[in-house]
Amino acid sequence: MTTYKLLVLPGDGIGPEVMAEVEKIAAFLTYEGFVKFEVEKGLVGGSAYDVHRCAISEDDMERAQAADAVLLAAVGGPKWDNVPYELRPEAGLLRLRKDMQLFANLRPAICYPALADASSLKREVVDGLDLMIVRELTGGVYFGEPKQIIDLGNGQKRAIDTQVYDTYEIERIGRIAFELARKRRNKVTSSEKRNVMKSGVLWHEVISALHVREFPDVQLEHQLADALGMQLVRRPKQFDVIVTDNLFGDMLSDVASMLTGSLGMLPSASLGERNATTGARKALYEPVHGSAPDIAGKGIANPIAMISSLGMALRYSFNMDDLADRLDRSIARVLEKGLRTADIAGGATKTISTSEMGDAILEEL
Amino acid sequence: MTTYKLLVLPGDGIGPEVMAEVEKIAAFLTYEGFVKFEVEKGLVGGSAYDVHRCAISEDDMERAQAADAVLLAAVGGPKWDNVPYELRPEAGLLRLRKDMQLFANLRPAICYPALADASSLKREVVDGLDLMIVRELTGGVYFGEPKQIIDLGNGQKRAIDTQVYDTYEIERIGRIAFELARKRRNKVTSSEKRNVMKSGVLWHEVISALHVREFPDVQLEHQLADALGMQLVRRPKQFDVIVTDNLFGDMLSDVASMLTGSLGMLPSASLGERNATTGARKALYEPVHGSAPDIAGKGIANPIAMISSLGMALRYSFNMDDLADRLDRSIARVLEKGLRTADIAGGATKTISTSEMGDAILEEL
Ligand SMILES: CC(C)[C@H](C(=O)O)[C@@H](O)C(=O)O
Ligand SMILES: CC(C)[C@H](C(=O)O)[C@@H](O)C(=O)O
Numbered sequence: 193m194t195t196y197k198l199l200v201l202p203g204d205g206i207g208p209e210v211m212a213e214v215e216k217i218a219a220f221l222t223y224e225g226f227v228k229f230e231v232e233k234g235l236v237g238g239s240a241y242d243v244h245r246c247a248i249s250e251d252d253m254e255r256a257q258a259a260d261a262v263l264l265a266a267v268g269g270p271k272w273d274n275v276p277y278e279l280r281p282e283a284g285l286l287r288l289r290k291d292m293q294l295f296a297n298l299r300p301a302i303c304y305p306a307l308a309d310a311s312s313l314k315r316e317v318v319d320g321l322d323l324m325i326v327r328e329l330t331g332g333v334y335f336g337e338p339k340q341i342i343d344l345g346n347g348q349k350r351a352i353d354t355q356v357y358d359t360y361e362i363e364r365i366g367r368i369a370f371e372l373a374r375k376r377r378n379k380v381t382s383s384e385k386r387n388v389m390k391s392g393v394l395w396h397e398v399i400s401a402l403h404v405r406e407f408p409d410v411q412l413e414h415q416l417a418d419a420l421g422m423q424l425v426r427r428p429k430q431f432d433v434i435v436t437d438n439l440f441g442d443m444l445s446d447v448a449s450m451l452t453g454s455l456g457m458l459p460s461a462s463l464g465e466r467n468a469t470t471g472a473r474k475a476l477y478e479p480v481h482g483s484a485p486d487i488a489g490k491g492i493a494n495p496i497a498m499i500s501s502l503g504m505a506l507r508y509s510f511n512m513d514d515l516a517d518r519l520d521r522s523i524a525r526v527l528e529k530g531l532r533t534a535d536i537a538g539g540a541t542k543t544i545s546t547s548e549m550g551d552a553i554l555e556e557l
Numbered sequence: 558m559t560t561y562k563l564l565v566l567p568g569d570g571i572g573p574e575v576m577a578e579v580e581k582i583a584a585f586l587t588y589e590g591f592v593k594f595e596v597e598k599g600l601v602g603g604s605a606y607d608v609h610r611c612a613i614s615e616d617d618m619e620r621a622q623a624a625d626a627v628l629l630a631a632v633g634g635p636k637w638d639n640v641p642y643e644l645r646p647e648a649g650l651l652r653l654r655k656d657m658q659l660f661a662n663l664r665p666a667i668c669y670p671a672l673a674d675a676s677s678l679k680r681e682v683v684d685g686l687d688l689m690i691v692r693e694l695t696g697g698v699y700f701g702e703p704k705q706i707i708d709l710g711n712g713q714k715r716a717i718d719t720q721v722y723d724t725y726e727i728e729r730i731g732r733i734a735f736e737l738a739r740k741r742r743n744k745v746t747s748s749e750k751r752n753v754m755k756s757g758v759l760w761h762e763v764i765s766a767l768h769v770r771e772f773p774d775v776q777l778e779h780q781l782a783d784a785l786g787m788q789l790v791r792r793p794k795q796f797d798v799i800v801t802d803n804l805f806g807d808m809l810s811d812v813a814s815m816l817t818g819s820l821g822m823l824p825s826a827s828l829g830e831r832n833a834t835t836g837a838r839k840a841l842y843e844p845v846h847g848s849a850p851d852i853a854g855k856g857i858a859n860p861i862a863m864i865s866s867l868g869m870a871l872r873y874s875f876n877m878d879d880l881a882d883r884l885d886r887s888i889a890r891v892l893e894k895g896l897r898t899a900d901i902a903g904g905a906t907k908t909i910s911t912s913e914m915g916d917a918i919l920e921e922l
Contacts, residue, residue: 268752282752312682312791333698333720334753341755348724351759355698355718358709385807387633387647388699390706394716418811419847425790425815426677439750443808446783450790482784 195228196510199259201236201252204272204281205483206493206546207265213495213550214263214502217519220554226515227506232259236288237267237281237483247284256288261509262476264288265498266483281483289329292474294462295361296368297327297441298504299480301428301448301458306527310453310538313425318451323431324376325448326369327441329462331361332391334438357391357437362398364465369435370407379411379432383420383440395437417444424448445480454536455481456494459501461508475509477501491545494533496523499553522556560593561875564624566601566617569637569646570848571858571911572630578860578915579628579867582884585919591880592871597624601653602632602646602848612649621653626874627841629653630863631848646848654694657839659827660726661733662692662806663869664845666793666813666823671892675818675903678790683816688796689741690813691734692806694827696726697756699803722756722802727763729830734800735772744776744797748785748805760802782809789813810845819901820846821859824866826873840874842866856910859898861888864918887921 198218202211215231222229234252235243247267248256256262267281277283288294303311303321311318336354343349366382373380382399384392396414403412415423417440423430424444428451436444449458458481464474479497487493500523506516531552534543544552563583567576580596587594599617600608612632613621621627632646642648653659668676668686676683701719708714731747738745747764749757761779768777780788782805788795789809793816801809814820823846829839844862852858865888871881896917899908909917 277758280752286753313678317677333718336717339755341759344723349759350721350723351754351756352701353720353754353756355720356715358715359713385804387645388651388804389716389718390704391716391718393642394706394714418807421786421808422811422815422820425812439753440808442750442783443786443805446787447790447812450787455787 193228195230196260197258198229198231199252199255199262200231200233201262201264202233202239203236203265203267203483204238204269205266205485205488207267207483209488209491209493209546210479210495210498211263211265213546214498216550217499217502217554217557220557221515227510227512236264236284238269238272240284241272241275241279241281245279247279247281248287253287253291256292256476257474260472261505262288263501263505264476264478266479266481268483269485269488271485286334288476289462290335292476293330293464294474294476295328295330295465296365296463297329298372298461298463298508299325299327299441299445299448299458301325301445301452303452304457304524304527306524307453307457307536310536311451313451318428318453321428321451323428323448324372324433325441325445326365326372326433326435327445328361328365328437329441331357332438355389355391355439357394359394359398362395363402366399366402366435367406368463369433370403370410373410373433377432378409379413381420381431381434382412382414383417383434383436383444385417387416391437399435420444421447424451449480454494456497456533456535457500458497459504461501461504463508473509475505477505491547492534492543493546494535495546495550499523499550519557522553525556526552558593560595561625562623563594563596564617564620564627565596565598566627566629567598567604568601568630568632568848569603569634570631570850570853572632572848574853574856574858574911575844575860575863576628576630578911579863581915582864582867582919582922585922586880592875592877601629601649603634603637605649606637606640606644606646610644612644612646613652618652618656621657621841622839625837626870627653628866628870629841629843631844631846633848634850634853636850651699653841654827655700657841658695658829659839659841660693660695660830661730661828662694663737663826663828663873664690664692664806664810664813664823666690666810666817668817669822669889669892671889672818672822672901675901676816678816683793683818686793686816688793688813689737689798690806690810691730691737691798691800692810693726693730693802694806696722697803720754720756720804722759724759724763727760728767731764731767731800732771733828734798735768735775738775738798742797743774744778746785746796746799747777747779748782748799748801748809750782752781756802764800785809786812789816814845819859821862821898821900822865823862824869826866826869828873838874840870842870856912857899857908858911859900860911860915864888864915884922887918890921891917
């Protein structure tokens with residue numbers, strides 16, 4: 193049996209708490225012989241800054257590059273609000289994405305039937321929701337240059353950010369979206385603001401051409417990003433796969449995540465290109481939620497998004513769909529039993545702690 | 558009594574239909590002696606392109622600059638999908654905003670109690686919602702240069718958009734937000750992505766300094782734009798005034814509009830700087846909704862957003878708060894009576910046409 197190297201980066205805030213539950217589950221899967229994980233641990237974000245005075249050390253970057261998969265919990269918090277811009281916690285996450293060339297960010301938004309009532313939306317609007325946002329992750333305004341603040345004198349400054357997209361960047365993320373759609377409900381919605389942005393014009397053009405050339409069997413529609421934000425709130429079940437740029441993907445996936453009742457439920461995968469010979473790809477898995485500094489250290493955070501991110505690793509890095517399905521079913525069953533962390537309790541049920549939730553899922557497994 | 562010059566730009570799609578109802582109401586108000594309007598008409602968007610081969614003629618631009626207020630319905634539609642980028646319908650709207658220097662876009666999201674059930678959100682989440690998005694409208698990625706597509710050869714192109722903000726631009730939009738908050742519930746939420754964008758860093762810095770210097774009595778909080786999108790869906794009633802940049806404002810106001818049950822209900826005002834001596838300001842009023850080409854010409858569009866935009870003109874251009882209140886109350890009463898256009902019918906009630914809705918509001922007045 194192949195040994196897989198996992199690099200575990202708990203990060204800040206509730207990160208270490210939710211990651212502890214994943215470590216339990218990874219150890220169990222190894223112990224039971226389902227898979228063989230070799231787990232290393234590193235620092236990222238504020239916790240790396242506190243030790244190394246940078247958002248991720250060169251050492252940990254090397255280990256991330258060498259790992260079969262990286263699991264990251266969350267970074268950031270008010271403690272580091274005043275560290276220099278280049279050293280802020282988010283810089284560690286952005287460097288991982290950029291240097292590992294993880295251009296494809298997959299963000300499923302699934303509404304567990306047991307949780308449909310926890311949503312602020314009406315049950316019938318979100319019940320059974322299952323969409324996938326495919327977000328471009330290494331380009332756009334996140335990394336384009338110039339990105340600077342210039343002092344103009346007279347107390348005036350000028351801030352500049354640059355959105356840049358090349359044809360090949362749009363093509364490769366489009367390909368991921370179309371391929372995913374083929375395994376799902378065969379529909380892709382591509383989103384930009386071509387009525388205002390030149391990158392939107394190019395995005396629309398490249399996705400349309402790719403569709404005709406390589407994926408004519410998949411249904412393609414285009415929606416402007418503002419209209420898509422609206423439709424996500426109005427009638428989210430119309431969507432299957434949504435493909436969009438880095439910044440729109442950031443916004444839209446957060447809106448989509450809220451439809452499901454709890455951000456604490458949602459995993460994500462960030463993938464690089466496949467190695468042409470080995471078929472392996474660099475990958476990082478992280479929950480969609482943040483570091484939630486307000487509840488850190490209390491043992492009440494929901495570990496499901498983090499555990500579910502391990503599930504995505506099984507699926508997208510290790511080709512173990514069966515085991516991933518089994519993990520997902522265990523989560524669903526725990527929820528059906530009425531077990532809830534505080535964030536998804538909806539006032540009603542008795543709540544359980546982070547580690548009790550981890551244990552309950554382990555037991556189902 | 559002062560005569561006010563209104564320039565009316567019906568635009569495309571359902572534009573002419575909903576504008577006709579506003580013209581009825583403007584004529585009635587003049588006839589009854591509430592106010593004296595002199596109404597001129599112009600072309601914008603696709604309808605201007607069809608006649609003048611441009612998205613707005615120089616003539617109409619001059620009339621817009623000379624008007625006391627401009628009313629615009631909506632622009633765009635598939636008919637003009639293939640006109641050159643610089644002549645597309647949206648270019649007319651963007652030129653009006655830019656050349657008239659309408660930097661402040663006010664987008665209220667109000668949930669009429671009679672319509673709370675039309676929302677995809679639970680009644681208790683949106684009932685009584687009353688928030689105001691203040692969107693910067695003449696800067697950011699909409700107008701920053703370079704904005705271009707470069708041919709790199711080898712079938713590769715590169716698209717570039719540039720987000721630019723200067724201190725003074727952030728200060729003046731911030732001032733509008735704080736002043737509005739003082740007349741409302743005294744709270745401002747400022748939103749950007751300072752963890753990723755330099756313009757977000759400057760935005761945060763300028764708004765914070767302005768707060769300390771000129772508005773220490775107003776409560777200020779900051780939320781990252783992605784988190785704000787989430788909170789709008791989760792707990793929208795926590796907000797009073799939200800201030801944000803051009804692109805985030807575009808996205809977030811569309812999401813906010815969906816909370817209220819119908820986009821067909823929501824007006825907006827785009828305002829310029831006040832003239833220091835006369836106190837007058839340039840202004841354009843338009844619904845948040847688009848040109849809805851799919852239902853154009855059928856007489857079923859909801860004219861309330863457009864009529865309500867006239868209400869905002871009474872309030873923000875002509876200082877006639879009483880008359881504006883009266884118009885708003887008439888709209889509310891018509892809704893309480895159960896009269897509905899198709900978009901807000903929710904399946905249940907018998908629906909009425911665009912002009913029947915206009916007449917019903919006129920009758921209440
Ligand atoms: C933490 C932040 C830099 C990050 C982003 O903006 O991409 C986060 O919001 C996300 O969506 O993963
Ligand atoms: C039509 C389009 C250019 C416009 C915008 O993006 O500003 C619209 O979406 C709006 O919000 O007024």
